[in-house]
Amino acid sequence: MNLDAGLAAWLRLTLTPGIGGESQRRLLAACGLPEAIFASSAASLHAVIGQRASQLLADPPQAAVERALAWAAEPGHHILTLIDANYPQILLDTPDPPTVLYVLGDPALLNRHCLAVVGSRNATPQGLRNAREFSGALAQRGWHIVSGLALGIDTAAHQGALAAGGCTLAVIGTGIDRVYPARNHELAQHIASRGAIISEFPLGTPAIAGNFPRRNRIIAGMSRGVLVIEAAVESGSLITARLAGEVGREVFAIPGSIHSPQARGCHRLIREGAKLVETAAHVEEELRPVLGAALPSASGLTAVEPPATAAGIDESPLMALLGHEPVSLDELVASTGLNTDEILATLLDFELNGQIASLPGNRYQRLV
Missing domain, CATH: 3.40.50.450 (Rossmann fold)
Structure with a gap:
């Protein structure tokens, strides 16, 4: 079997409008490979997928098939079908595995x-x-x-x-x-x-x-x-x-x-x-x-742990008020009694040390 011809048949099956995954699998189960599907009689295809067979028997989506084949001919481009060795075998255990996968890479x-x-x-x-x-x-x-x-x-x-x-x-x-x-x-x-x-x-x-x-x-x-x-x-x-x-x-x-x-x-x-x-x-x-x-x-295995904090930061009263959920600047001012400029200067130090993150709306979140 010509490989391009075989892939073209898979592409024709999947690129035909109105023939979804379930119909594709029913046809493959009944007829075998896609080339056998397209060699089957209209009556036998109707027996498998009903009126949708008329769409399968209409003019094939030739331009889309040729475009996909041209794409697959480029280095690093691959189109995997259900029968390819590189197709993810674990996907075959699922109820709706894709009939083809386009892959860019390895x-x-x-x-x-x-x-x-x-x-x-x-x-x-x-x-x-x-x-x-x-x-x-x-x-x-x-x-x-x-x-x-x-x-x-x-x-x-x-x-x-x-x-x-x-x-x-x-x-x-x-x-x-x-x-x-x-x-x-x-x-x-x-x-x-x-x-x-x-x-x-x-x-x-x-x-x-x-x-x-x-x-x-x-x-x-x-x-x-x-x-x-x-x-x-x-x-x-x-x-x-x-x-x-x-x-x-x-x-x-x-x-x-x-x-x-x-x-x-x-x-x-x-x-x-x-x-x-x-x-x-x-x-x-x-x-x-x-x-x-x-x-x-x-x-x-290295556990995911927070990085060591800079010396003295954990003892700061302001750091103690910062939690792992966002806190607004107004809340920090009200809780500490410090003025806004003092708090912003300290928060900037914390952020530069990677201890906190600034969020939209003048809110801050602890990272350690």
């Missing part, structure tokens, strides 16, 4: 031990720090960090894995030839050079809200576990966690302040059975029974 990395790290787009400075440090520690241990290239926690997770010299995979909700959000263009280039970017959507697909929950099922399905770092109760990260639980993956969550909206999603997950974790070692300890001896012992 497709061999998709079948390694993957762990998803996801969370809020509007993350706090502490949340971003946790994402970078947990991802970096786990990447150093050989885990491939999977996330969705979104702003906030996703971006920090990818950055943390790359900074640690590890591998990261980005599953996106657009066509593989688009980067969303645009400000992550440089990060996407780094991910493609050190890992892979993955999409099930045809080339040119823009950022459509309904595509991101579908993207999330791939993040959950190709990972051994999902770690949620900050999530509001309406967060899409909870969708990823739910999908992970439905396909038997472990779900982990980092707790936060009971007053923080960004912690409430994680607290809900923990109430529903997610594993509460405080260090990267906790994640590996839970996953080790699933993996057996596939990874080194967790005894050497």
